Amino acid sequence: MGKDPQDLPGLDPFRCSRRNFIIMGHRAVSDGSIFLNDLCGASGRWDGLARALSSGLFLSHDMRRDTSIHLLLLGPPDPPKVISIDGARVKYLNPDERASAALMRKNLRTKLGEDAGTTLRTSPGIHLTRGGLETILDRIDGPVFLLHESGEDLTDCMVNGGIGEGPWNFFLSDDMEFTDKELSLLRSRASGVLSVSPLSLHTYQAMILVHNALDRFG
Secondary structure, X not given: OOXXXXXXXXXXXXXXXXXXEEEEEOOOOOOOOOOHHHOOOOOOOHHXXXXXXXXXXXXXXXXXXOEEEEEEEOOOOOOOEXXXXXXXXXXXXXXXXXXXXXXXXXXHOOOOXXXXXXXXXXXXXXXEEEOOHHXXXXXOOOOEEEEEEEEEEHHHHHHOOOOOOOOEEEEEEOOOXXXXXXXXXXXXXXXXXXXXXXXXXXXXXXXXXXXXXXXXXX
């Protein structure tokens, strides 16, 4: 086990990938009680989080090994908590939404301490961290970008060299808008507000378009 890259000492799940997507799950169930037969309702829109997880990490026949997804869980009964999935190291993850949610449920059954910033590796490539948005912002490395349809066009920004060479941290919300408090905190730390479409898209759709822009111009 000592040579397993999953067990590298000091590995920080917020600083191990070039592309990072941080998704706010405002109602998402935050422990192992995710109800697989009702991801949309009783589980607090875990259907959208599972879809974003699959869209963000899977290629046709491979994984995006330069990408991590961080799901900030704010719903009951144990918020705030972040589950981080590292595309270079994760195992047992499948693109099917139900299977993805089942793997997250299994990892969320691990008891996590109450001290902010506490991080546990719960399975290969998956970590749990106690904390909310401010904890994430304090841990990440590289520029912070808020994704919103009112922002600067991402492709134009990249062509003009406006987002640097990474690592990048893209913040998105679920089906709910960012709260005023979240927006205020993000804007105080953000390097910019970026848009992938003038229309309001689903989270997973926006992530795909970000990946496409980075694949082409990054």
